[in-house]
């Protein structure tokens with residue numbers, strides 16, 4: 166797909182049709198939220214660092230309406246997912262998790278309920294063209310689409326965009342229980358067509374960096390290896406980084422809230438203070454932050470070749486220091502890097518499976534995709 170594409174209209178239409186088929190009425194609103202790929206900044210977000218991402222033209226669409234004759238009380242919320250062919254009835258007065266996909270929806274509606282009157286009765290249908298568990302943020306897209314549709318259908322005053330992103334992040338972190346950063350939700354809300362998004366995850370300063378007129382194509386290659394962020398490995402990486410930050414704070418004699426506040430030199434000087442595994446992970450984060458800042462400068466000066474090199478370095482660092490790659494992801498990156506027209510490639514998102522992102526000259530995109538598919542199929 167290209168950065169400039171916009172196939173979301175078909176998905177919006179489909180969500181409306183799914184709604185009508187399911188609930189025998191027309192929806193009042195339909196909302197779309199895109200998935201994203203992370204171009205640089207792997208596991209930097211919850212370390213208060215920097216990221217560069219791109220919003221995709223694939224996403225989740227939510228169609229919603231308040232059923233006639235029902236209004237308050239939080240009762241009667243029905244949500245249908247076309248992807249999973251599954252319908253759930255949610256009760257917001259019972260704040261327990263169901264342990265399935267509907268928790269993402271319930272978490273968002275509970276957050277919205279904290280800002281204003283409870284949503285009352287609601288019908289919602291979800292359609293998606295994003296693969297689930299592939300590192301392209303299907304869960305954030307779901308949260309953002311659900312929140313947009315619920316806000317519009319219930320007439321709640323919309324939050325500003327940053328609070329919107331945070332609200333969706335809290336739904337995932339506090340309710341579903343995945344201690345994620347803000348990368349996914351922020352990218353889904355602030356992502357722009359035809360450009361990259363730069364974000365400082367500590368200050369939320371952000372910038373749109375256009376690549377027109379020579380935008381590369383963004384190829385997303387899904388390994389089919391499903392990562393489950395809730396399975397503990399993501400939380401384990403985060404805990405390592407937080408331990409390293411605390412240790413460094415003691416060694417440096419100043420409070421270190423995030424690894425972002427540590428320089429490469431400080432980390433080297435106090436390496437012995439940190440457990441070796443935590444140290445390797447911290448080293449990834451500190452150097453990855455440098456790469457993101459260098460990547461921003463490269464993008465702003467139109468140096469896509471350098472951006473691509475930084476992506477390859479990022480992947481090697483995720484693989485060797487952070488430890489969240491796998492042989493399927495490595496094969497896709499190693500294959501892509503040698504193909505003509507490819508600028509760079511890396512894993513995207515949590516890791517341990519999921520997808521790679523490859524930036525490639527648009528004239529070579531089809532050939533690159535074919536080679537990736539062929540090479541992957543031969544090996545796995």
Ligand code: GLA
Nearest residue numbers: 207208345346347348514515
């Ligand atoms: C997942 C999380 C994000 C971020 C990435 C890794 O996508 O949801 O918050 O930590 O992994 O960069």
